Amino acid sequence: MVLMAVDREAAYLGLGPGIKLADARARVPDLKAFDHEVLADAALLEQLADACLRYTPMVSVSPPRTLLLDISGCTHFFASENALVEDAEDRFDQAGHSLSWALAGTPDAALALAHHGLREGAEAQLPVSALAMDDKTHRALERAGLYHIGDLAERPRAALVARFGSLLAVRLDRIMGIEDRPIDPIRKLANVTTERRFAEPLTHIDFAISCLEELFIEAVRQLEKRGQGARMIRMILFRCDGNIARLTIETAPATRDPALFKRLLKERIDALNDPLNPGFGYDLIRLSIVATDSLEMEQYRLEGGQDKQGDQAALVSQLSVRLGRTQVQHFMPADSHIPEQGLLALPALDSGPSKAWDKPKAGEPPLRPLHMFDPPQHIKVLAEVPDGPPYRFTWRRKVHRVSRYEGPERIASEWWQRRDGQQAGKGGLTRDYYRVEDMRGRRYWLFRHGLYGSEKANPDWYIHGLFA
């Protein structure tokens, strides 16, 4: 067992990462050791990354301990870039984390400088291990007498590439700040972002809500110029102690209507599992429009009257926000002869084009049940073997005698889905469906699971659905 991280006191006593636990205990007998929880560390890092969203939307996470922030163009609230970094340092300090930071023109340079505790301009003093290549290369470089990045930078590039490979040149360029690469932000960038900072943090939720409404109106003004409406709105409320509260609202019609936004926001806040807790107050509130759709000027009907489509879509949005997007559903025809595939239901917010449903045969009674059990329920059936219709069945401890029946309708499994091709018996069993009516007049959809003898020695019977 090896030490992964030590606190300040242990560092003073000479312990550091990489030392075996047994050795460490030998040196410091009353050492407190805790298990390394990788997942908890990763979660904490993500939380800190979220807190850093207040400075810039481009925040990237580099496990196990690194955050990359792209602050180009984000320093207008601070006197200088250094002032921004100092503010961040203060916040991390308050939260109890110690920080080692570096500012640079490219992400790799900043990473390398931060790891080795140097500042911008001191790239030349970085050791060659900052190139993050394999150990063999590092040792080879040291044996060649190249200990620092500065030494490498002076040498002619062609020779280095010939000896160590082109990857070395790429890494070197990145660290020296000659080549830039984009970072991968943790949150998708929004179309329009509006935010408001408060010198005095807001302690009351109602003020925060009215602030959000004003921010929406501002954001919508921008969308109006582009002829677009908002479909997904993301709001982040930053608390002064680093916690953030995230709210997302999705609407079915693209909208620029503040009244609809107000209603949906109220629904969202009511539907939260944990109520919003301002703590010591929110000092930054940000609203971003993440997804938009084209929305022309409001069309009014010539005869006057409400826009009917809009009302229906507003109802769908409201209920989706309150209950969850997958709880408000539209049905879609499924492209399969397997009955249970017909239960396909998609969220009503994703209004896709619907295909045509199969038309029923004229003159025939309903061939498919109105209600379907998912999964089918097991029943005991008295029927002639090998393929006679059910004569009597027991379901939920009640015996039903069959007075009318129609069938069998044979529905085979999708043989092309079987793992071993067309081997009989592998994959799904064939089902023989019967539409039965009992003496009482209720109509059921039963099936025998498996052909008697060839597929199964003693096939089971199930009830799959109920007719009207």
Next chain:
Amino acid sequence: MFYKLEQTMNIIDSNILEKFSAHKSQMLDNITVPNFTFGAASLDIALSKETPNHGLPLAQLHEIHTAEPEDSSSAAALALLLAARVRMAAETTDQPITWVRDHGEARRQGRLYPPGLVELGINPDHILYIDATDSIAVLRAAADAVRCAPIGAVIVELAGKNPKGLDLTATRRLALSAKKSGVTTFMLRSKAAPMPSAAFSRWQVAAAPSKALAANAVGHPVFDLTLLRHRGGLDGLNARLEWNRETRSFQEAADISAVPAVSGIRTDHEKIRARA
């Protein structure tokens, strides 16, 4: 020559007058009949109580009960078919039917199966299905749906003896919203304890044996309806109806051989069930 012209003009005039009077009487028939019918003439007339408004009124709350939970599919089918008739009567066939259901109920009694809807003659594209977590969420979602005017009809399903949140006030709120927005609402109840309600009519449904087709095959769906309560004072109406998918209407079920002969419509004067 002028005489000929006069004659022709008389003929034209009389033709126009004929057509106009025919049209006028037709218009008079259609004026203010905000009702929807079952399609079975005797039941509709019995419901109208000697007025020209046949059937049940639109923009009201109607309750559909089942005595036993096994009949809940029949009740659901009846609600659905009545909702389709509502949309036909109000000419709102492009507006969706909103179906609000409890999640637990869907698991117990089976999920709504779209091909089954097609087989009954309903287009599943017209259904907006809302899966709520408990009875209070169901009632809230239903209240919102009923308030939204461009909805064809709303079907609310609540099972259990005393679902939480369902009381006279809740039904009154639903009924008032329905009247204001013009959205007809059907409430499905199964195994309900007797309870006062602000619904316009209360029906009890059970599945009935169907008329056998060739080779003793299962026939078209047949429902056994009993009117438990009616704001107009009717009750005790009994009917056995079969759904005809082609004409999209109910018709009286012919006598079924397996059951002793029962006349199509009966008006009972004895109280069948203690009224709430």
